[in-house]
Amino acid sequence: MRLKLLSRSSLTACGSGKNDKGSRIGNPRSALEGMRANEGGFALLKTALLLCLLLLAPFAGAKEAAPVAEDPEIERRMVALSEDLRCLVCQNETIAASRADFANDLRREIREQMQANKSDKEIVDFLVARYGDFVLYRPPMKSTTLFLWFGPFIFLLAGAVFLVFYLKRRRKHIEEPALSEQQLKQAEALLKEGKG
Amino acid sequence: MTRFLLPLAVFVVLVGFLLVGLGLNPRQVPSPLVGKPAPEFQLQQLHEPEKTLTSKENLGKVWLLNVWASWCVSCRQEHPVLVELSKSGIVPVYGLNYKDQRDDALRWLQQFGDPYAVSAVDPEGRTGIEFGVYGVPETYVIDKNGVIRYKQIGPVTVEALQNKILPLVRELQG
Numbered sequence: 001m002r003l004k005l006l007s008r009s010s011l012t013a014c015g016s017g018k019n020d021k022g023s024r025i026g027n028p029r030s031a032l033e034g035m036r037a038n039e040g041g042f043a044l045l046k047t048a049l050l051l052c053l054l055l056l057a058p059f060a061g062a063k064e065a066a067p068v069a070e071d072p073e074i075e076r077r078m079v080a081l082s083e084d085l086r087c088l089v090c091q092n093e094t095i096a097a098s099r100a101d102f103a104n105d106l107r108r109e110i111r112e113q114m115q116a117n118k119s120d121k122e123i124v125d126f127l128v129a130r131y132g133d134f135v136l137y138r139p140p141m142k143s144t145t146l147f148l149w150f151g152p153f154i155f156l157l158a159g160a161v162f163l164v165f166y167l168k169r170r171r172k173h174i175e176e177p178a179l180s181e182q183q184l185k186q187a188e189a190l191l192k193e194g195k196g
Numbered sequence: 197m198t199r200f201l202l203p204l205a206v207f208v209v210l211v212g213f214l215l216v217g218l219g220l221n222p223r224q225v226p227s228p229l230v231g232k233p234a235p236e237f238q239l240q241q242l243h244e245p246e247k248t249l250t251s252k253e254n255l256g257k258v259w260l261l262n263v264w265a266s267w268c269v270s271c272r273q274e275h276p277v278l279v280e281l282s283k284s285g286i287v288p289v290y291g292l293n294y295k296d297q298r299d300d301a302l303r304w305l306q307q308f309g310d311p312y313a314v315s316a317v318d319p320e321g322r323t324g325i326e327f328g329v330y331g332v333p334e335t336y337v338i339d340k341n342g343v344i345r346y347k348q349i350g351p352v353t354v355e356a357l358q359n360k361i362l363p364l365v366r367e368l369q370g
Contacts, residue, residue, distance in 0.1 A: 088225055088330040101295070102330055105321045130328035132228040 074114045081120050082107055084137050085127065094137065227328050227347045234261070234336065234344050235326035239316035242293050242301055249290070249316040251342065258368045260289045260361070261336040262312070262352070263324065265296040266304035268332040274351035275308050281357065282311035287365045291315030294324050294332055337361060339368045 079096050085106070087098035095103045095110075106127070113123045127135050139145045179187070229235075238250045262278060264271045282289050291312035293301045298317065305315075318324055327336065328347075337346040346364055348356055 091222060105325060109322075109325055129228060130325065131330065132225060132328075134225045 071115070074111060077114055077120070078107060078111045081123065082110060085124075086135050086137055088131060088135065223331075224349050225330070227344075227349075229328050229344050230347055232344060233342050234338050235323070237316070237323045237326065239292075239318060239323060242291070242298065242305075242315035242317050245298070245317075249314050254288075254290070254338065255342050256340050258287055258340060258365055259313075259338055260287055260365075261292055261327075261338060262289055263292045263294050263327070263329050263332050263334045263336075264315075265294045265332050266300040267296065268294075270351045271333045272308065274333055274353070275311070277352050277354055277357060278311040279309045281352075282313075286362065287369075288313040292323065292327075292329075293317045294329065295319060295321045335361075337364055337368070 082095035082103075083097075085095040087093045087095050087100055087103040087106075089100040089102045090098045093100075093103070095106050097103075110123055113126065118126075124136070133139050133142075133145070139148060141149055234251055236251045238248050241247045241249055260281075264275075278289055281287070289311050291314070293315050295318065301315070301317070305312075316323075321329070327334075331349070333351055335348040335352050336344050337348075339345050345368060346360065348361065352361065
């Protein structure tokens with residue numbers, strides 16, 4: 001049952017690169033073919049041109065990867081907000097980081113709501129109403145989450161109390177045994193010997 | 197004696213927690229929409245795009261909303277169960293065809309059978325977000341007042357149908 005559920009949908013395309021634009025740099029082969037057609041045979045010039053192309057390639061990529069929204073301010077806000085939201089498909093990824101289709105849809109939803117002048121709080125409330133507190137990486141303080149928030153401190157306190165008691169008891173156990181008269185003399189003799 | 201009993205007790209408690217944890221499915225996130233009115237929608241129908249399906253049409257009856265897609269592998273697994281349920285006529289099943297292509301969806305239904313009274317299309321997954329869908333398949337039990345009473349995450353299995361969905365449906369039908 002568990003395994004079946006785990007495999008239940010293609011929305012679980014975590015990191016599978018479904019939305020990965022594999023051909024961002026364009027098609028370098030067509031450029032090369034164009035050069036091959038030029039039968040001039042200036043090898044040096046060819047190399048120089050190739051180098052130029054290679055150097056330009058990252059810029060070509062950067063250009064096409066421009067923010068999807070027209071408004072960079074909204075894009076910035078969307079990313080900031082979605083970094084605090086959990087993707088329900090890839091549960092250890094934020095909506096900002098996940099490549100799942102589902103995260104993509106939620107980013108679009110957030111973007112659109114921001115364009116409609118909704119505040120961050122309104123958008124978060126919208127998502128919580130549909131997906132529950134689980135969507136938040138910072139769960140709100142409620143009766144059901146009290147243990148989540150304070151549990152670690154309770155354990156810390158319990159540990160500290162245990163430590164104090166343990167140390168007290170330990171001190172009793174290893175109290176230095178009193179030395180006998182004879183032993184004291186022996187010790188003094190040894191110390192003197194050392195000084196001499 | 198307590199020297200051994202105390203660590204043993206701690207160990208047993210820890211094992212208990214881990215055992216319970218093993219049995220839980222982290223992918224089953226309880227929906228906050230259970231007990232709340234189902235989101236309203238008005239969507240194109242799959243078979244007859246000129247017609248629409250609205251959430252209000254089903255007020256007054258108990259119905260199931262099954263979120264499905266032709267690209268969803270687990271939907272094939274649950275499909276025979278839905279076809280059987282639909283034949284029994286106990287409760288109408290409506291489909292929400294989620295982020296799919298119309299041609300693919302129609303072909304899929306032709307191939308595996310169509311259990312749906314009506315299938316509505318949600319090509320961009322917007323109604324899906326309203327319903328809190330985060331994977332396919334998901335199935336909602338909606339009562340006469342249009343309130344979501346149960347959400348099945350993952351395929352509808354025979355056990356889920358017999359142990360949870362059908363008893364609930366009978367109770368809601370009164």
